[in-house]
Amino acid sequence: MSAFKSLALAMAKGFVRDKMALFFAIVFPIMFLLLFGGLLTDQGTSKSEIVQIGSVAVLDQAPKAALATLDISKESSEKLALEDLRKGDVDAVVSQTGDTLVLHYSQADAVRSSIVRGTMGAIVQSANAAASSTPNTYTLKATQVEDQALETIQYVTPGLLGWAIAMGATFGAAANLVVWRTNGLLRRLRLAPIPTASIVGARVLVSLGVAATQTIVFLGLAIVLFGLKLTGSWPMIIPLLIAATLAFMSIGLLAGAISKTEEGATGLANFVILPMAFLSGSFFPLDDAPTWLKTISNLLPLKHLNEGMLDTMVRGQGPSAAVWPIVILLGFAVVLTAVSAKVFRWDK
Amino acid sequence: MGAHIEVAGLTMAYDDVVVVDDVSFQIAPGEFFGLIGPNGAGKTTTLEMVEGLRRPLSGTVTIDGIDPASRDPKLLRRIGVQLQTSAFFERLTAREQLQSFAALYDAPRAAVGAMLELAGLEDKAGTQTSDLSGGQRQRLSIACALVHDPDVVFLDEPTASLDPQARRNLWDVLRSLNDDGRTVILTTHHMDEAQALCDRVAIIDGGKILQLDSPAALIRGLNAPVRISLAPGTLALEEARGLSGVISADLENDALIVATRDPVSVLTALAGLGALEGLSVAGASLEDVFLELTGREYRA
Ligand SMILES: Nc1ncnc2c1ncn2[C@@H]1O[C@H](COP(=O)(O)OP(=O)(O)O)[C@@H](O)[C@H]1O
Numbered sequence: 061m062s063a064f065k066s067l068a069l070a071m072a073k074g075f076v077r078d079k080m081a082l083f084f085a086i087v088f089p090i091m092f093l094l095l096f097g098g099l100l101t102d103q104g105t106s107k108s109e110i111v112q113i114g115s116v117a118v119l120d121q122a123p124k125a126a127l128a129t130l131d132i133s134k135e136s137s138e139k140l141a142l143e144d145l146r147k148g149d150v151d152a153v154v155s156q157t158g159d160t161l162v163l164h165y166s167q168a169d170a171v172r173s174s175i176v177r178g179t180m181g182a183i184v185q186s187a188n189a190a191a192s193s194t195p196n197t198y199t200l201k202a203t204q205v206e207d208q209a210l211e212t213i214q215y216v217t218p219g220l221l222g223w224a225i226a227m228g229a230t231f232g233a234a235a236n237l238v239v240w241r242t243n244g245l246l247r248r249l250r251l252a253p254i255p256t257a258s259i260v261g262a263r264v265l266v267s268l269g270v271a272a273t274q275t276i277v278f279l280g281l282a283i284v285l286f287g288l289k290l291t292g293s294w295p296m297i298i299p300l301l302i303a304a305t306l307a308f309m310s311i312g313l314l315a316g317a318i319s320k321t322e323e324g325a326t327g328l329a330n331f332v333i334l335p336m337a338f339l340s341g342s343f344f345p346l347d348d349a350p351t352w353l354k355t356i357s358n359l360l361p362l363k364h365l366n367e368g369m370l371d372t373m374v375r376g377q378g379p380s381a382a383v384w385p386i387v388i389l390l391g392f393a394v395v396l397t398a399v400s401a402k403v404f405r406w407d408k
Numbered sequence: 409m410g411a412h413i414e415v416a417g418l419t420m421a422y423d424d425v426v427v428v429d430d431v432s433f434q435i436a437p438g439e440f441f442g443l444i445g446p447n448g449a450g451k452t453t454t455l456e457m458v459e460g461l462r463r464p465l466s467g468t469v470t471i472d473g474i475d476p477a478s479r480d481p482k483l484l485r486r487i488g489v490q491l492q493t494s495a496f497f498e499r500l501t502a503r504e505q506l507q508s509f510a511a512l513y514d515a516p517r518a519a520v521g522a523m524l525e526l527a528g529l530e531d532k533a534g535t536q537t538s539d540l541s542g543g544q545r546q547r548l549s550i551a552c553a554l555v556h557d558p559d560v561v562f563l564d565e566p567t568a569s570l571d572p573q574a575r576r577n578l579w580d581v582l583r584s585l586n587d588d589g590r591t592v593i594l595t596t597h598h599m600d601e602a603q604a605l606c607d608r609v610a611i612i613d614g615g616k617i618l619q620l621d622s623p624a625a626l627i628r629g630l631n632a633p634v635r636i637s638l639a640p641g642t643l644a645l646e647e648a649r650g651l652s653g654v655i656s657a658d659l660e661n662d663a664l665i666v667a668t669r670d671p672v673s674v675l676t677a678l679a680g681l682g683a684l685e686g687l688s689v690a691g692a693s694l695e696d697v698f699l700e701l702t703g704r705e706y707r708a
């Protein structure tokens with residue numbers, strides 16, 4: 061067995077046998093996923109919110125029972141109403157031109173949109189039955205709007221996964237570096253006939269392994285339990301996550317190089333990662349946040365990881381959407397690794 | 409097997425305080441060499457400069473002609489180190505530690521079993537290092553230093569913090585280390601240990617070598633009186649003091665202690681008087697040499 065493999069194996073065993081590390085890297089983020097997923101299913105029972113533009117005879121004449129599952133509000137500007145629809149504030153927008161009922165809906169929430177379309181179809185049918193003419197008086201024209209809003213699970217999965225990866229990679233590298241320095245193992249390894257690169261390389265390999273495990277568990281649960289749907293270029297999250305692991309490892313290396321104790325290092329890592337997760341939209345969208353906050357958020361690597369994952373795995377954008385985030389993450393990794401190398405010490 | 413170590417004018421200072429001061433010595437292949445002195449004497453600093461782990465302020469070290477600080481893999485492969493604080497991979501078992509170190513040195517896996525046996529840890533092979541006793545950890549640390557069958561072994565206070573039994577058990581392991589020509593360098597603040605194990609010792613205090621020789625030669629050089637101990641009442645104090653060759657005779661700790669530089673004639677006289685009850689004879693020890701050299705109470 062080569063030196064590199066044995067180092068990686070020793071690190072991997074050290075991680076798997078560390079119940080606290082396992083908990084924070086895998087179980088803790090999954091608890092958040094279950095929590096957010098749970099909140100989502102509770103929303104399922106509420107009424108569909110429909111905005112009606114101008115007068116819509118079909119709706120006005122429809123029997124009360126048929127409208128029971130709809131919460132209809134009126135709005136004069138179609139433009140504003142469609143804007144709300146794109147943001148996900150309402151579920152559909154209805155207007156009537158002559159005998160044609162125009163329904164705009166969003167695919168953000170697949171279940172909700174099919175309920176709305178079904179209900180509207182039924183209302184049009186019963187209106188036709190009431191008019192009892194052939195051919196049918198009224199027709200329903202349903203158009204999907206290009207939505208910005210995503211169903212909760214679609215939004216929350218990439219964000220929480222990003223946060224989990226950030227935690228795993230940062231804490232792993234920080235704790236590893238400090239523990240090995242304080243217990244003297246780094247100095248001992250210095251006297252072994254192995255290049256320093258094999259120690260760093262082994263740590264990178266183990267961190268990538270942890271990230272891969274987190275990703276598989278996370279996406280698996282989100283798909284099976286909450287119906288997460290991955291869009292076309294989702295495999296781009298693989299290079300994205302590799303770049304992100306390197307970026308967050310470098311944050312961990314810096315925290316580990318600065319800190320004197322393991323508690324100090326994990327505390328420092330926490331101090332960096334938790335606020336970053338909030339400011340990068342890992343827990344909730346920043347659409348309504350003030351501009352200065354969005355500016356700060358753009359300086360954070362996690363924000364770019366989250367955006368890259370959202371674009372490729374749920375927003376249906378092409379593979380190129382991941383390129384900039386990858387470049388930015390690798391840039392972070394290079395700069396922070398260089399800084400860590402400057403402040404690095406072999407012994408206490 | 410073995411290697412030739414040359415240390416010349418080694419000096420080290422921390423914050424302008426000199427902690428190793430112009431230390432020079434040579435060690436031959438197969439020699440068991442001891443650096444002895446109290447805590448803070450500069451033993452670890454000296455040893456780690458010889459290992460190549462710390463860069464000296466001035467002076468040179470070569471192991472078979474190579475500067476160890478160059479981290480030449482060929483040289484590193486021939487060196488085994490046990491640092492003062494045992495350094496293990498966290499959460500690995502004893503066997504896994506040995507396997508890891510064996511792999512770092514490209515040593516055959518078969519060595520792992522042999523080392524577990526050497527360290528007497530066969531029944532603890534599956535125990536994580538954090539659950540081992542201090543003595544077991546210390547033995548494992550030494551086994552990790554030996555797993556690649558090095559030519560030179562550095563041991564920094566291998567028996568520190570062990571109880572007397574564990575210490576003696578470890579001596580048995582250490583004593584055999586230079587049997588097949590290995591060079592061994594050990595530091596200790598236990599003078600009895602150095603006396604029992606080392607071919608030659610350098611006594612260090614305040615960063616300086618005070619004396620360097622074999623323990624026996626150092627003790628002979630001290631020319632200290634031999635202490636003959638008898639059961640109290642075996643002989644009257646006055647009578648003992650009157651024997652020829654006796655320097656002093658006193659009652660100490662429930663024993664009659666007779667000091668002499670001519671033990672042969674004193675013992676003969678005592679035998680003639682039939683006054684040998686509870687006899688024991690103690691020569692000077694390395695500890696006496698140390699006390700003589702430093703002129704103060706030994707601080708362990
Ligand atoms: N890294 C260091 N920084 C500052 N002082 C040190 C350092 N290492 C050792 N010293 C000082 O050097 C002296 C010798 O230490 P050391 O070589 O560890 O002694 P020993 O091993 O004989 O107990 C001590 O006074 C110690 O405080």
Ligand SMILES: [Mg+2]
Nearest residue numbers: 451452492565
């Ligand atoms: Mg020491």
